[in-house]
Amino acid sequence: MNDSNYFRLVPGPDDTLRETLPNGITVLARHNPESLSVVVSGYLTAGSLFDPLDRLGLAHFTALSLMRGTWQHDFQAIYDTLESAGASLGYAASVHHVGFGGRALAEDLPLLLSLLAETLRSPVFPAEEIERLRAQLLTGLAIRDQDTADRAEMAFEEIIFPGHPYGRPTDGTQESVANITRDEIEDFHRRCYGPNGMVIVVVGAVEEKEALDMVVNALGDWKHPAQATPPPLPELRPLENPVRRHIFLPGKVQTDLIMGCLGPGRTSPDYLAASLGNDILGQFGMMGRIGEVVREQEGLAYDASASLNGWIAGGSWEISAGVHPEHLERAIDLILKEVRRFIAEPVTPEELADSQASYIGRLPLTLESNAGVAHALLKLERFQLGLDYYRKYPGMVKSVTPEQILEVARRYLQPEHFAIVSAGPALE
Known part of the structure; x- marks a missing residue:
């Protein structure tokens, strides 16, 4: 384009x-x-x-x-x-x-x-x-x-x-x-x-x-002088220790797994580098590195991916997978191994270039409809990004380096502080 x-x-x-x-x-x-x-x-x-x-x-x-x-x-x-x-x-x-x-x-x-x-x-x-x-x-x-x-x-x-x-x-x-x-x-x-x-x-x-x-x-004539103001939000703090929880649901044949930690809020300067890193870790192609290892190579999961959820006061960085109950612990081990590799060495220039091209290329596609433009403008206002944000977006995406992604990943993705939650049949 x-x-x-x-x-x-x-x-x-x-x-x-x-x-x-x-x-x-x-x-x-x-x-x-x-x-x-x-x-x-x-x-x-x-x-x-x-x-x-x-x-x-x-x-x-x-x-x-x-x-x-x-x-x-x-x-x-x-x-x-x-x-x-x-x-x-x-x-x-x-x-x-x-x-x-x-x-x-x-x-x-x-x-x-x-x-x-x-x-x-x-x-x-x-x-x-x-x-x-x-x-x-x-x-x-x-x-x-x-x-x-x-x-x-x-x-x-x-x-x-x-x-x-x-x-x-x-x-x-x-x-x-x-x-x-x-x-x-x-x-x-x-x-x-x-x-x-x-x-x-x-x-x-x-x-x-x-x-x-x-x-x-x-x-224009709507007024409410006594309208309630949003209460202050408590500070978000990372877990001091790992947490493991399983939720037993009778009659289920699949186990769903969620694991991860706090992530950057949408207005954090860390967000864009974390987002591109997340794309490489668990979104790009067939769900990134995690999907390649857990789903494609080992065949342990029906689906496996990572997501970065950035909100106003903070966010979450999480990895999800749907697995056969017998494969749950093996899937957890493989995901933790991939996360540790992700925070040990920079992503490759080729991986980053692919994700950058995807981010820049798909933005105009999301703006081809009135609804897409309205959603984009609401996001600009909600997070106070400025009306020129999308005009600057390609340059901002291209400026992210492998070293920045590694630095941000190390700041947030600390496996020793992960919450690991599964839901499904009883654990054996």
């Missing part, structure tokens, strides 16, 4: 509007003249870090309840309105935020923004709909609690993020969700939902200034 095509696809400060409204809402907009539709995405600072310990899942439950009826429209009317326009709108919660997303034809953007404002500002949480949603959530949690991969991941996060919102399930537990009341949902919405810290992105067949005016019309 030549430079002109790259810069045409990649958003930057010259073609992206960014403005913060007097009420605290930040608007980002980018026009796509080749599209007939528009995507709206964004978030509010009303995530699960506000959840009381005995009401885990409250933020998630509240977010999913917003579409269940408002002062103006009941549940069915909201969906009939969206369906008649061929539009969509939905919500989901994470630790820091409640996210929303929708799409419509450009001519229906005012309708979409009106429904967004309505469901954010005036939900009524009908008792019957709340109970119907609770039943759906409890069914999902019951299924999750019998999934070996989900159980291993939950236990891993609980171990490496002790006493921290990152170590708690955003969707709660069966017990906590069963006990959440409609009044608690209503109170959570009243306290935590408001315009301060809200971000909304509009991408597609609408000029930037026109999109801004529509957002102002829909949400």
